Each structure stands twice: as structure tokens, then as C-alpha cells.
Amino acid sequence: MTFHISLEDPGQPDVLKLLADGEAYGAALYPAESNHYLPIDALRAAHVRFVVARDDHGQAVGTGAIALNHGWAELKRMWVAPAARGRGLSRMLLANLEARATSAGIFVIRLETGIENHEALGLYERSGYIRREAFADYLPDPLSVFMEKTFRD
Template sequence: MQFSIGREDPATPEVIALLEDGDAYGASLYPAESNHFLPLDALRADTVHFVVARDGQGTAVGTGAIALANGWAELKRMWVVPAARGKGLSKAILGDLESRARDAGHSLMRLETGIANHEALALYERTGFVRRGPFGDYREDPFSVFMEKRLD
């Protein structure tokens, strides 16, 4: 699959639809208080790098973001449409965001994901993330898994 990944404004109808798909998937797995979606206005902040993956026809097929703060980069909004899965796109988006975090001077990436998101957990473990406890404003949650990875 041919694709490109680049920074984009998330406030376009096509990208909003992708974000809503990811939100609906999370809502189907976890109670509302266990979903920690970064809202659209926060995705547009100067401290957030939001990227969109597009296929060879220019259709948006994936998203991801890093929020830069507190000495680390937090991975947010990773989502790939089902038809584009299994082709290395999630790994490519993650690699792009890791490079952006390094370029911004961060040597640590952290994330929170859900316990039922087996594909995401496998990706993160394969790419060097290790489990840890809650960080930042997160609290223990039976539906959450917290992970981090050194980027140096």
C-alpha cells in the first residue's frame, strides 16, 4: 500500500469523520470515563503535532498525534481505518510521530490505551514500549494500560 504521512489541520470534514470513527470504536469497548480522547480544539494546539496518513488516491486512512508537555511526548489519536490495517501503516505513523518527538527535543514517549485494544498493544510492545503505571493526570483504571518508550 502506498501512503503518505504529514501534518494537517484536524478540523476538516474528512479528518473529523476519522476521529469520530476512532471515538465510536473506543466507546464500543470502554465506559465513557475510561476514554481519554484528545478533543479537536486540543489537537490544534501549538504543543500538539497531529498527522494524517493518506493512501495513494489521497484518501485519509489514519491519524496520530503527539502532545508535547512535561518532559515527554504523549501519543494520542492513533487510528487506522479497518481497510488499511495489516499493511504497516500504524507502525509508519508511530515512527513518524517518534521522529517528530525527537526533533522537538523529547527522548521519552508515553501513552495510554485500552486493555481490549489487542492490536495496538501488540504494536506498541513490538516497537519497544514497556508497561508502566499512570502518568500525568491519569489515575489507575482497570480498562487502561500505560506504556512508555525511550527515544534516544
């Protein structure tokens, strides 16, 4: 199976379902104050690149976003439907978002994820992300892991 990743509007019904599934997963693991989701309107902001992965049948099976800031970007809303896992889609989404950041001249990407998101932590570590302290508006949280990757410009 092949996947197609492109910029899309996050408000489409099939995409909203994926986003809701990701939020439900987070809510089952963490209290509300430890979940940091960008709402739909924020995902549509000019500085955000929101991508959707679709399978050969056009079904939305993954999402991700990168928020471009001054000098750095933040990875947000990475989610792959359980039925599409194990095929390298998370790596493809991550690479797509990293390429969007670097092509915009941003060479530092940061993220926040939860301590129980073992698959995500493994993906990020294998992809060169290292742990760091809280950044931007985040407060230190024993349920959060903050990471960063620097690219050469």
C-alpha cells in the same frame, strides 16, 4: 499501495470521520470515563503535532498525534481505517510521531490505551514500549494500560 503522512488540520471532514470512527470503537469497548480523547481544539494546540495518513488517492486513512510536554511527549489519537490495516500503516504513523518528538528534543514518549486494544498493545510492545504506572492526570484504571518508551538522546 503507498501512504503519505503529513501534518494536517484535524477539522477536515474526512479526518473528522476517522476521529469519530475511532471514538465509536472506543465507546463500544469502554465506559466514557475510560476514554481519553483530545478534542479537536486541543489537537490544534501549539504543542501538539497532528498527522494524517493519506493513500494514493488522497483519502485520509489514518491519524495520530503527539503532545509535546516538558521532558516527555504523549501519543494520542492513533487510528487506522479498517480497510487500510495490515499494510504497516500503524508502524509508519508511530515512527513518524516518534521522529517528531525526538527532533523536538523529547526522548520519552508515554501513552494510554485500553486493555481490549490488542492490536495496539501488540504494536506498542513490538516497538519497544513497556508498561508503567499511570502518569500525568491519569488515574489508575483497570481498563487502561499505560506505556512508555525512552530514546537515547
